[in-house]
Amino acid sequence: MGRVPGKVVFITGAARGQGRAHAIRLAEEGADIIAVDICAQIDSVGYPMAGRGDLDETVREVEKLDRRIVARTADVRDPAALRSVVAEGVAELGRLDAVVAQAGIAPIAGHDTQAFIDAVTVDFNGVVNTVEAALPHLPDGGSVVATGSTAALMPPTHDSPPDPGKLGYSFAKRSVAGFVNDLAIVLAPRRIRANAVHPTNTNTPMLNSDPMYRVFRPDLENPTREDALPAFHSMTAMGLPYVEPRDIADAVLFLVSDESRYITGAQLRIDAGAIVNRRLQQPQF
Secondary structure (H helix, E strand, O other): OOOOOOOEEEEEOOOOHHHHHHHHHHHHOOOEEEEEEOOOOOOOOOOOOOOHHHHHHHHHHHHHOOOOEEEEEOOOOOHHHHHHHHHHHHHHHOOOOEEEEOOOOOOOOOOOOHHHHHHHHHHHHHHHHHHHHHHHHOOOOOEEEEEOOHHHHOOOOOOOOOOHHHHHHHHHHHHHHHHHHHHHHHHHHHOOEEEEEEEOOEOOOOOOOHHHHHHHOOOOOOOOHHHHHHHHHHHOOOOOOOEOHHHHHHHHHHHHOHHHOOOOOOEEEEOOOOOOOOOOOOOOO
């Protein structure tokens, strides 16, 4: 029967990377999917973003598992578009049980101030818009999962001159952590859980990109993946350069499933020890 049989889950950023991994993993365990991705380029993002062909591949992968999927192109910065997609999905699939606000960008390694705004409006406002679109359809006992980052849990830093996109990304992910914390309180009377997952480096096109290579190897003018790979290891305590999208998807599956029915307000790190390696003080209870 699987761990989420018959559930319907709304996932943003579902065309590739972590979003696609979430869709496939949940479908493997019995869920039907409402999938959204912008499928277009944002000018401040220095790596190729997903296209419609990527979203179509997510559809094929879910359908191969004999699960249903409603997939649409929409921008998480557009609340009306998200509400429309959710309404279509619920009309076709019959219900909505959980939402995974995954869509995110990293418009880093540049000096365009618009990159700061784009990072905030996609990575934070997009999470709020996604939750807003889903909440009217979620039943008591539903689940909200948002994607943060280990960047949310580390002291903020900035370069000189500042990298607007990097600052925007860090601000947005910190804001996601705070939003989920307080949302959990608001939704607790209905036993709707709200949790965040905070990945370390994850083996996706966002990580495997020229802008990210420059962040990890600022000493080189045009670093390659091979140049950056040793530096990737600095993000974990386990000697890993990155984790895989499925590692994050396993955590998302747990938070969507009834196994986590009393877990809310959690900041779940899937970071191979990245945070504890940097914060040696005792945890605060």
